[in-house]
Amino acid sequence: MTTLSIFDQSQPETARTVTENPSEIRELLAGKGIRFEQWHTRDLPADASQDQILEAYSNEVAKLKAECGFQTADVISLNPDNPQKEALRKKFLDEHTHSEDEVRFFVRGQGLFYLHFGNEVFAVLCQKNDLISVPDGTRHWFDMGPEPEFTCIRLFSNPEGWVAEFTGEDIATRLPRYEALAGASG
Template sequence: MSSLSVYHLSSPDLPNKVLTHFDDIAATLAEQGVRFERWQAATRIVPGASQEEVLAAYQEQIDRLMTERGYLSADVISVDEHHPQKAELRGRFLDEHRQAEDELRLFVAGRGLLNLHIDDYVYAVFCEKHDLILLPAGTAHWFDIGENPYLLAIRLFKNAHGWAAEFTGSDLASQFPRLDD
């Protein structure tokens, strides 16, 4: 079940509120300019599906977003506990960073914890299968796939080269709970 925990920067161990109802999560994030939706694949995605098969299952929705928002590229990230670089991939996303463009993630399978640093708050969004989240350009955030990851997600980019992060240099992310905590 997706959830949203909202923390004040002064209390990283105790959330101000925890939401588990989809509409409440979506409304709270919308107040911060973040889009949160649920999407269903047009066809069943089988374990071990190729990037092309995963993208094809959501092609109509992807095409609509590409036209609507000007995305130029899409990729699929797939990490599980047997991935030879799982620790490196996890470490790559754990530090607070921003992107110059909107960032969209669609969780096809698995889970992840996306933390958004907005003003004096951290919005910790536990995402899972069918969740789509769209962060506005410049939103400071970090992402945790966990020590034993299971994640299959589609990412859309306006940059034809894909993911391009600008790290903030802040240690804020280390102060908040991780996915496995």
Template sequence: MTTLTVFHEDDLSKAQMEVTEPQQIERVLKEKGVHFARWPTRDLPTAASSDAILSAYAGEVERLKQQWGFQTADVVSLSADHPDKAAFRQKFLDEHVHSEDEVRFFVRGQGLFYLHLGEQVYALLCEKNDLISVPEGIRHWFDMGPEPEFTCIRLFTNPEGWVASFTGDDIAAKVPRYEALAGATT
């Protein structure tokens, strides 16, 4: 279940708020400048190719490109049997920022976005049907869990794709990880 859990920097072990109603999640995040929406998904095979996925969502991808100026779209997919899953997980676990919006639409599975906004951390467990756009410059990180299972469409204004600037802040290590938050909601 899509879940937004909010923590305060003063006590990152205890949630201040937990929200599971999509419209309320959308409102809370909108107040912070983060776009969240629920979109319908298509029935595609688990092993659908990137081209098949992009073709199935061509209308939505084109609309986002026109609306927000994205130049490219691709598909990222990871499963629990991937031999490099631990290295991929580690790559995204440290707080970082981007010089463009980070947009993900979950076609399959789930993952956990953490947004460090002021003195709070917003942990958004995204799942199939969820679209999130993290504005450029917002400190965040992503946890796919130890046994990742997800497929996402990613959109970029930079044709080079995902480029991060790490902040050096160790806050990501202090907030409950995927195992604690995703496990509590399923």
């Protein structure tokens, strides 16, 4: 289930707010400029290709492209048997920003976005059918867990993709990781 946990960075061991209510999650994230939606998912084969996935969601993707000026969309998929899963997880675990919005729609599986606002960190465990759009310049990091299993549609303004600008802050090392938060959600 989609979960939002809000931490005070001075007390990172305990979330002061946890909710699984999609309307409340949407409202709390909107208050920070984060777009959060839940789209209806399509029945797709487990081995669906990028083209099949993009075709299944072509209306939603076209709407976002027109509304937000995105130029391209692709699909990223990761499974527990990927031999590079450890390196890929590590790549996204440090706090960073981008010069364009980071948009992901979860076609299957789950992943954990951490969003850093002043003294607060919002940890959003996104699940199948969740769309999250992290505005450019937002301090964040992503944890896919030790056994990643997800497929996401990503949208880009720059066809070359996102370039991470790392903040050098160690905040990501002080908060509970995916294993603690995803396990707590059930």
